[in-house]
Amino acid sequence: MAHEQERHQDREGEGMIDRLVSINRVAKVVKGGRRFGFAALVVVGDGKGKVGFGTGKAKEVQDAVRKATDSAKKSMIRIPLRESRTLHHDIKGRFGAGRVMLRSAPAGTGIIAGGPMRAIFEALGVHDVVAKSTGTSNPHNMVKATFAALKTMNSPRLVATRRTMKVGEVVERRETGAKSLGVHNEAE
Secondary structure, X not given: OEEXXXXXXXXXXOOOEEEEEEEEEEEXXXXXXXXXXXXXXXXXXXXXXXXXXXXXXXOOHHHHHHHHHHHHHHOOEEOOOEOOOEOOXXXXXXXXXXXXXXXXXXXXXXXXXXXXXXXXXXXXXXXXXXXXEEEOXXXXXXXXXXXXXXXXXXXXXXXXXXXXXXXXXHHXXXXXXXXXXXXXXXXX
């Protein structure tokens, strides 16, 4: 019995955003019958570019969620964001049978993503993104594929350092490349 739930909890002291992605009831068969437990998948972020995910198992739902939240806080990573609202470039990620494609979007687009990916972007602080998941709809693999994609994100500063260029040259090439493909900015 796997059902998805979403939970939003903004803690006053920490400023962390928790999203409960899924809860799964698991059973262990013993001599006298079955023992039931719960497995939780949680995404935690600060809304400013740091996000992590974690899993937890326990006899009670609250304990499983608490364990998953603690695990997520330990595994947080920093993702560079463009204008603190979208991704710098389009990326693809893969984990197992889960494949995701993440695209940056102009202001006002919103989060166009489903299920577990939406929880990640909300916790991360992304306001404009278009995401598509192909392959499995298993929440664990979708979350791991999304994190695999986000880990490959490069900021213009990092690219400029690697190529011994200036940041302005990298950004200029990105914008001229979009115009040559026929993509126009709505501000023009």
